[in-house]
Amino acid sequence: MNEALADWDEFFATLPLLRGTDFDWMSYKPQEPAKYWNYVRKAGKDAFAMIVLVYYLVSNGADGSTEFEEKLEVIEFAIEHTRGMYERCNPPRLSAEAPGVLRHAQVERTTHTVDKQGGDGVRQANAKRGSDSRHLSWIGCSTFSEATELAAPLPLQQSEQYVTDDASFRTSMFKTRQEMKNNLYNQLTSEISLDHRRLVETILNSAEDSELSERERKYLELLSLRGVTLSSARSLLPDRWVVDGVINPFGSLISVLAARTIVILNSFFAQKLSKYGYEGVSRWSRKEIATAGGFVPGSALKLVMPISEPIERTERNKGMHWTLGVIDCKERRVEYWNSLNAVGDASAFFKVAFNYCNEHD
Amino acid sequence: MADELENAPTQENELPVEPKAEDANTPINIKVVSSTGEEVFFKIKRNTKLSKLQLAYAQKIGKDVGTIRFLYDGERIQEDDTPQSLDMEENDAIDVMVEQVGGRR
Numbered sequence: 517m518n519e520a521l522a523d524w525d526e527f528f529a530t531l532p533l534l535r536g537t538d539f540d541w542m543s544y545k546p547q548e549p550a551k552y553w554n555y556v557r558k559a560g561k562d563a564f565a566m567i568v569l570v571y572y573l574v575s576n577g578a579d580g581s582t583e584f585e586e587k588l589e590v591i592e593f594a595i596e597h598t599r600g601m602y603e604r605c606n607p608p609r610l611s612a613e614a615p616g617v618l619r620h621a622q623v624e625r626t627t628h629t630v631d632k633q634g635g636d637g638v639r640q641a642n643a644k645r646g647s648d649s650r651h652l653s654w655i656g657c658s659t660f661s662e663a664t665e666l667a668a669p670l671p672l673q674q675s676e677q678y679v680t681d682d683a684s685f686r687t688s689m690f691k692t693r694q695e696m697k698n699n700l701y702n703q704l705t706s707e708i709s710l711d712h713r714r715l716v717e718t719i720l721n722s723a724e725d726s727e728l729s730e731r732e733r734k735y736l737e738l739l740s741l742r743g744v745t746l747s748s749a750r751s752l753l754p755d756r757w758v759v760d761g762v763i764n765p766f767g768s769l770i771s772v773l774a775a776r777t778i779v780i781l782n783s784f785f786a787q788k789l790s791k792y793g794y795e796g797v798s799r800w801s802r803k804e805i806a807t808a809g810g811f812v813p814g815s816a817l818k819l820v821m822p823i824s825e826p827i828e829r830t831e832r833n834k835g836m837h838w839t840l841g842v843i844d845c846k847e848r849r850v851e852y853w854n855s856l857n858a859v860g861d862a863s864a865f866f867k868v869a870f871n872y873c874n875e876h877d
Numbered sequence: 878m879a880d881e882l883e884n885a886p887t888q889e890n891e892l893p894v895e896p897k898a899e900d901a902n903t904p905i906n907i908k909v910v911s912s913t914g915e916e917v918f919f920k921i922k923r924n925t926k927l928s929k930l931q932l933a934y935a936q937k938i939g940k941d942v943g944t945i946r947f948l949y950d951g952e953r954i955q956e957d958d959t960p961q962s963l964d965m966e967e968n969d970a971i972d973v974m975v976e977q978v979g980g981r982r
Contacts, residue, residue: 799951800950
């Protein structure tokens, strides 16, 4: 094993979460949302580091050097772990027993035919089903407002009610979140070796690239390989806001490494879609979507869009919070994940998502 | 016979090569569309780095190039990309978006 690889082997050893997990997902109890959410964060951070590493190894092995075989083993190991991490991070669906850690407003799509003599037939059919969730038709409706109208007679947003009704839960969650926010950086960095931590901090805190040593420069190169610039990477420091320059490069990396059926779209997708409609984004990630089975109801495709809230910008609100929207073709479901209960942009996302579904041929 | 064999391949090769040779230095018109819908047109050579266009645009609208994002077909344009490397066609649009941020909570 050559020197460079030994260096990275050392790096592997500094990521305790990747060597095994102490969290038993099968016995996860909804009563411990803090623990669960915390774990997702930690796992996410390590997966992040792992992804960088995998990419480094792959791109460096491509030169045909003799160590490629050795690297390949490491890569396979890394991909296995990253994928496992991703699957474990996929949170269980919220139920009445698990009030909203994340607000999981859910809309089910049903593929019924619209009654030509008036919408009532459909409404009654929906009402008869006696379901709690909102049923919106994807195929039957031509516009979002039509779909909303269909859903109107049904009890709305049950999952939101869990959140807003339970004041004590909300207070405790808020407290927990504050604590987590304060401790997050220390928690994360204490689990990485001091050396690694120092390296990252030096890079992020340096004003000029020329201040960096050889090793630090190598590290920085890792980041820039996928288009994460130094200024974007600095947004990961405590008390800074994360910019799209970090979200998007790693989004596309995860799309490549995770199952092929998941396409992580650019964070500007929702914004562009809401302003220009389907036309505006018809060419975005076209290849990836086609590879994943195409945007067809029932196909395995899961479209994931990171969203900087709010989708529709105003002079006053230029965006302040990262959320996640999902269009799941297999489950025929649209999901919106938001770690802040109070902010209500779910309807804006649903509007955008349904426009995409309806205008897509 | 010998002549025929020699001629056949050259004729076949010439056909696809011709348009490419024309492309290399021909300028291409590119539309830059801001998030508010304003359009600015640029004429650049196919092998010129798009980072030049980005700088020119940022200067024109008076913003730091680091605070805006240039996207082609939903992909952020990288430092070394050219119209040729991205397979851009005449009158293709580049989207300009304002940097997005979010608190870590």
